[in-house]
Amino acid sequence: MMNKLNNKGMTLIELLLAFMITSAIVVSMLNFIMNFQTESITLEKKNEISSYKNVITKLIQTDLIKGEVKNVISSFNVSGNTTTYIFTFNFNKSLSTVKNITSKTLTVSASSDNIKNNYIIYPDVNNKGELQNVRYDIPNITCTGSSCNNNQFTRFSSINTNINDVYNTLDNTGTNSGTVYFDLDIGIASLDNIGDNHIHITAPLNYKYCVVTSENYY
Numbered sequence: 001m002m003n004k005l006n007n008k009g010m011t012l013i014e015l016l017l018a019f020m021i022t023s024a025i026v027v028s029m030l031n032f033i034m035n036f037q038t039e040s041i042t043l044e045k046k047n048e049i050s051s052y053k054n055v056i057t058k059l060i061q062t063d064l065i066k067g068e069v070k071n072v073i074s075s076f077n078v079s080g081n082t083t084t085y086i087f088t089f090n091f092n093k094s095l096s097t098v099k100n101i102t103s104k105t106l107t108v109s110a111s112s113d114n115i116k117n118n119y120i121i122y123p124d125v126n127n128k129g130e131l132q133n134v135r136y137d138i139p140n141i142t143c144t145g146s147s148c149n150n151n152q153f154t155r156f157s158s159i160n161t162n163i164n165d166v167y168n169t170l171d172n173t174g175t176n177s178g179t180v181y182f183d184l185d186i187g188i189a190s191l192d193n194i195g196d197n198h199i200h201i202t203a204p205l206n207y208k209y210c211v212v213t214s215e216n217y218y
Helices: 012-066
Strands: 069-079 082-091 103-111 119-125 131-137 156-164 181-188 197-204
Touching: 012 082, 012 119, 012 131, 012 181, 012 197, 069 156, 082 156, 103 156
Parallel strands: none
Antiparallel strands: 069 082, 082 103, 103 119, 119 131, 156 181, 181 197
16 A cells, blocks of 8 residues: 655755755855956956056067167156156167157156056157157056955056166177166056066166166155
């Protein structure tokens, strides 16, 4: 004789157990989705800053090598919480085939309280062979973590220059060539663990008539 089926349905304990299991699965899925979104946002921030850094580095580095930079003159001025650094590069060769362009000025504005005052201005040569200033605003990335302060955003955190002759470069005869290098390092403050980023420019200054002034900025 077959046993009768239990038509009483689920007991209260069984319902609670099912609810707890379902809740645990939902919470796990939500945590996974949130972690995935956080990782995606962090990766996007890294790529944005990396792209900005690479564009600026390539622009300046190409000019210093192509034009054979002969000297660099630097200065800076402070206004409130904003410091403006000015670097004038003078070249041996013209950067234009149309007009004689043997000088370019790099301007770096760094501010600790306003993201809009963090930018770089560096001229480009237009199709007429003339210099035209181009402004490169720092990527607008604000801190969104639980430990963030209200004023945390991407900014230029340090500007350092150095005239370095310790490379001890040798020419093809094995003799010290006496090459001097100009180094410029622009630090970008990191947010939400997006890493340490620097715009690093270096170029040889190996000309007898080279006159260089330099400062270390912090």
